[in-house]
Amino acid sequence: MHCFNHPKEAIGICKHCQRALCIECCTDLKDGLACKGQHEEEVTHLNSLIQNTKKAYSSSPKASLFGPVFNMFMGAAFLGFGIKKNYEPFLITLGAGFFIFGLAIAIYNTKYFKKITTNYDA
Known part of the structure; x- marks a missing residue:
């Protein structure tokens, strides 16, 4: 798999746009990769939604x-x-x-x- 922007080998996929990214094009946000300078905010928001969903599911059986x-x-x-x-x-x-x-x-x-x-x- 090659980078969407460069003819290099991709190291991962952007969590927001699903494009393959090389080491130069991506930012590691702990719970996913994002296009550098483009999708960091969106991926951070997705990660917070996932964490909030996990918290909601853990309290749902009691509620x-x-x-x-x-x-x-x-x-x-x-x-x-x-x-x-x-x-x-x-x-x-x-x-x-x-x-x-x-x-x-x-x-x-x-x-x-x-x-x-x-x-x-x-």
Whole structure:
């Protein structure tokens, strides 16, 4: 593979424009190469986006349980009120629905984020 700008052997590819670069044409930005004087800012921005995405993915499994726990809490509350009000069918049905929905979402989120984190770490 030859440099996009020179008839020399390329040492890598610009992370922004995907052009092959020789040692004279590239700047090493730790997490990728950039065209010297052209794409350093763009590659630095891409690298920061990747780091922010990694941080977001690492906190997602914990945050994904807030909704299901809230639904299960509301389900338990409606079930309790339904039983307290002489087994009110509407409140019991509503409570059971909230609880089952919360439980299903918690199970789904746990499987989903386990799958993503194992694929993402590879």
